[in-house]
Amino acid sequence: MLALPSGNQAEAAPAGINLEVKSAIMVEPTTGRILYKMNENEALPPASMTKMMTELLTLEAVKSGKISWDDKVKTSEYGHWMGRYGGSRVYLGLGEVRTVKELYEAMAIYSANDATVMLAEHISGTEENFAKLMNQKAAEIGMDNSYFVTSTGYPASGLKQFIPNAEGDNLMTAKDSAILAREIIMNHPEALEISSIPRKFFRGEDSPQKVRMDNWNFMLPSLVYGFEGVDGLKTGHTDAAKYCFTGTAERNGMRIITVVMGAETEAKRFAETKKLMTHGFNNYKMxxxxxxxxxxxxxxxxxxxxxxxxxxxxxxxxxxxxxxxxxxxxxxxxxxxxxxxxxxxxxxxxxxxxxxxxxxxxxxxxxxxxxxxxxxxxxxxxxxxxxxxxVRLFFRAIKSFVVGIFDSITGMF
Missing domain, CATH: 2.60.410.10 (D-Ala-D-Ala carboxypeptidase, C-terminal domain)
Incomplete structure (x- = not known):
């Protein structure tokens, strides 16, 4: 058993941490122990942190053999529309064919919405079917306060003719984001090999249609807000969500996952994450x-x-x-x-x-x-x-019987 003092709750406001975000959490992933939390159960728009669920389902589909990294995916009208209007994107052309691996990298490194939609359609036929799979997986892994209607986190109301046939929009809590990130890291550590790539060219550096994909995670060690040990995982931003970040880093044999949601600026989401990570590594060890x-x-x-x-x-x-x-x-x-x-x-x-x-x-x-x-x-x-x-068991039983009688007699005096 794991014996703990009664009534324990994770530290809500450790000395030296004053986070300017709507919600946050910090977790050690091998055990799932919460090291810090703040409004962690408040469901908020997650923006592109939604894509972590698409990453997880893609990784699972590859692992199970349902799809392959080398599968060729033909860009649909929806994917092409996203390639023209969908925020962060790699400008997929109508009918353009790309591999699952290329699309996954574009999603994980550059948060490309068009690439994400094509992965969803490749796995489930339509994004609507994929959203059902997202919600099933969320329930399965204990994400009790999350809801998905799109694979990308792009505001559903802005999808024009591709608005999903579902109520509401994506919601996720900081706690559920940590559960999702933990599921990826513990069961698919290869995901960190891609999320830690600072930049890459979609279609190849020599292509005239190349797109330079700079990683939105500016806390990777070689980037502007570099922090030692950071190798993932996913940023997000919309007007409703503001600036969000699910980060992870490893130092001295200890990994932590942090989530901040609702920061006012891009720089602030990384500054608040740095506060959490610094506190975690300075105060805890394995x-x-x-x-x-x-x-x-x-x-x-x-x-x-x-x-x-x-x-x-x-x-x-x-x-x-x-x-x-x-x-x-x-x-x-x-x-x-x-x-x-x-x-x-x-x-x-x-x-x-x-x-x-x-x-x-x-x-x-x-x-x-x-x-x-x-x-x-x-x-x-x-x-x-x-x-x-x-024979051995017989004589052992006799001995135990005799000893028992002797102990009973002795106990009478």
Whole structure:
């Protein structure tokens, strides 16, 4: 189990952070632990941060084999309209053919709306069908306060003849944005290889129709607001959303995800993100609570019934690593729960679980209820334990019976 002080909530306003945004959150992705939050459940227009869901569904479709990076996609009337009028775009021509990989890069690096629409149509036939898939995926991964009607985040009311047959417009919370970003980073880390590209030319640098795609994430280390370790993930801007940014960075073995929504200017969204990231890296680190293959003091063995041996040596199946506040490390320790184990026992067989017991005062919370449970790791048998023979088990039972009687008699005096 994961034992935490009762009533804990994530830190809402740590010293030194005064964010000028509508909502924000900071999360450690391997555990889903929230390190900071502010109005994190307020549903707001996400603008092009919507495209993170299109990225996720594209990555999943490629991974499952439904589509391929090399698939050729022919630009539809809708894609071409977006290429003429749709904000950030790579000017797709009517009938122009581009690969899924080219379109994905244009979306992830340059936030190209025309490329995004074509990915949606390639996967689901129409953007309307794709929006249904977006909402299904949101429900599946615990994005409880989000709603999608377009693949791009482009204002639905501005789509002219392509206005979707749905009520309202895209909405997403800072918390849901973090859940979505975490899903991409943890299950599709290759996405960061593309989101970290500072610039690239669509159609190739030598093409007369080339489009220079400068990454809108100006916090990439080589760009104007460069911050060490930043390699993603997605910006967004519309008049309604103002300036938004879901960022991620890794330093010294620790990754964090930050979300800011509703900043007044482009520079402000990066300045507020910098505040969050600086606080995160200056005040937290990853700590190993239990080491793979190394016995835990006080929990070295687990009782085995009907075995040739009475106990099995027990070790963690993998490392148990959690984010901790610096100077608070001593308040974390492993706690083990075991299950009934009956021989024979195979080497590597699960015989219990390892969680974290925390006795300090640091406030803690997780993105989803299941995240706290998933922090736990399996306790497994270090070696096999054979089933005991009939004679051995018979005499062991006799011994236990006699000892029991003796203990009962002794207890009478």
């Amino acid at each position: 700590q190993t609570i239990a080491t793979q293959g190394k016995e835990i003091e006080g929990f070295e063995t687990v009782e085995v019934r009907k075995g040739k041996e009475l106990e099995a040596r027990a070790i963690p199946e993998r490392n148990l690593v959690v984010p901790v506040r610096i100077d608070d490390e001593a308040n974390y320790k492993p706690v083990v729960t075991t299950q009934e184990v009956i021989a024979p026992v195979k080497k590597g067989q699960s015989i219990g679980k390892i969680g974290v017991e925390y006795s300090g005062e640091d406030l803690q919370e997780y993105l989803r209820p299941t995240d706290q449970e998933q922090v736990m790791v399996q306790l497994v048998a270090k070696e096999e334990v054979e089933k005991g023979g009939m």
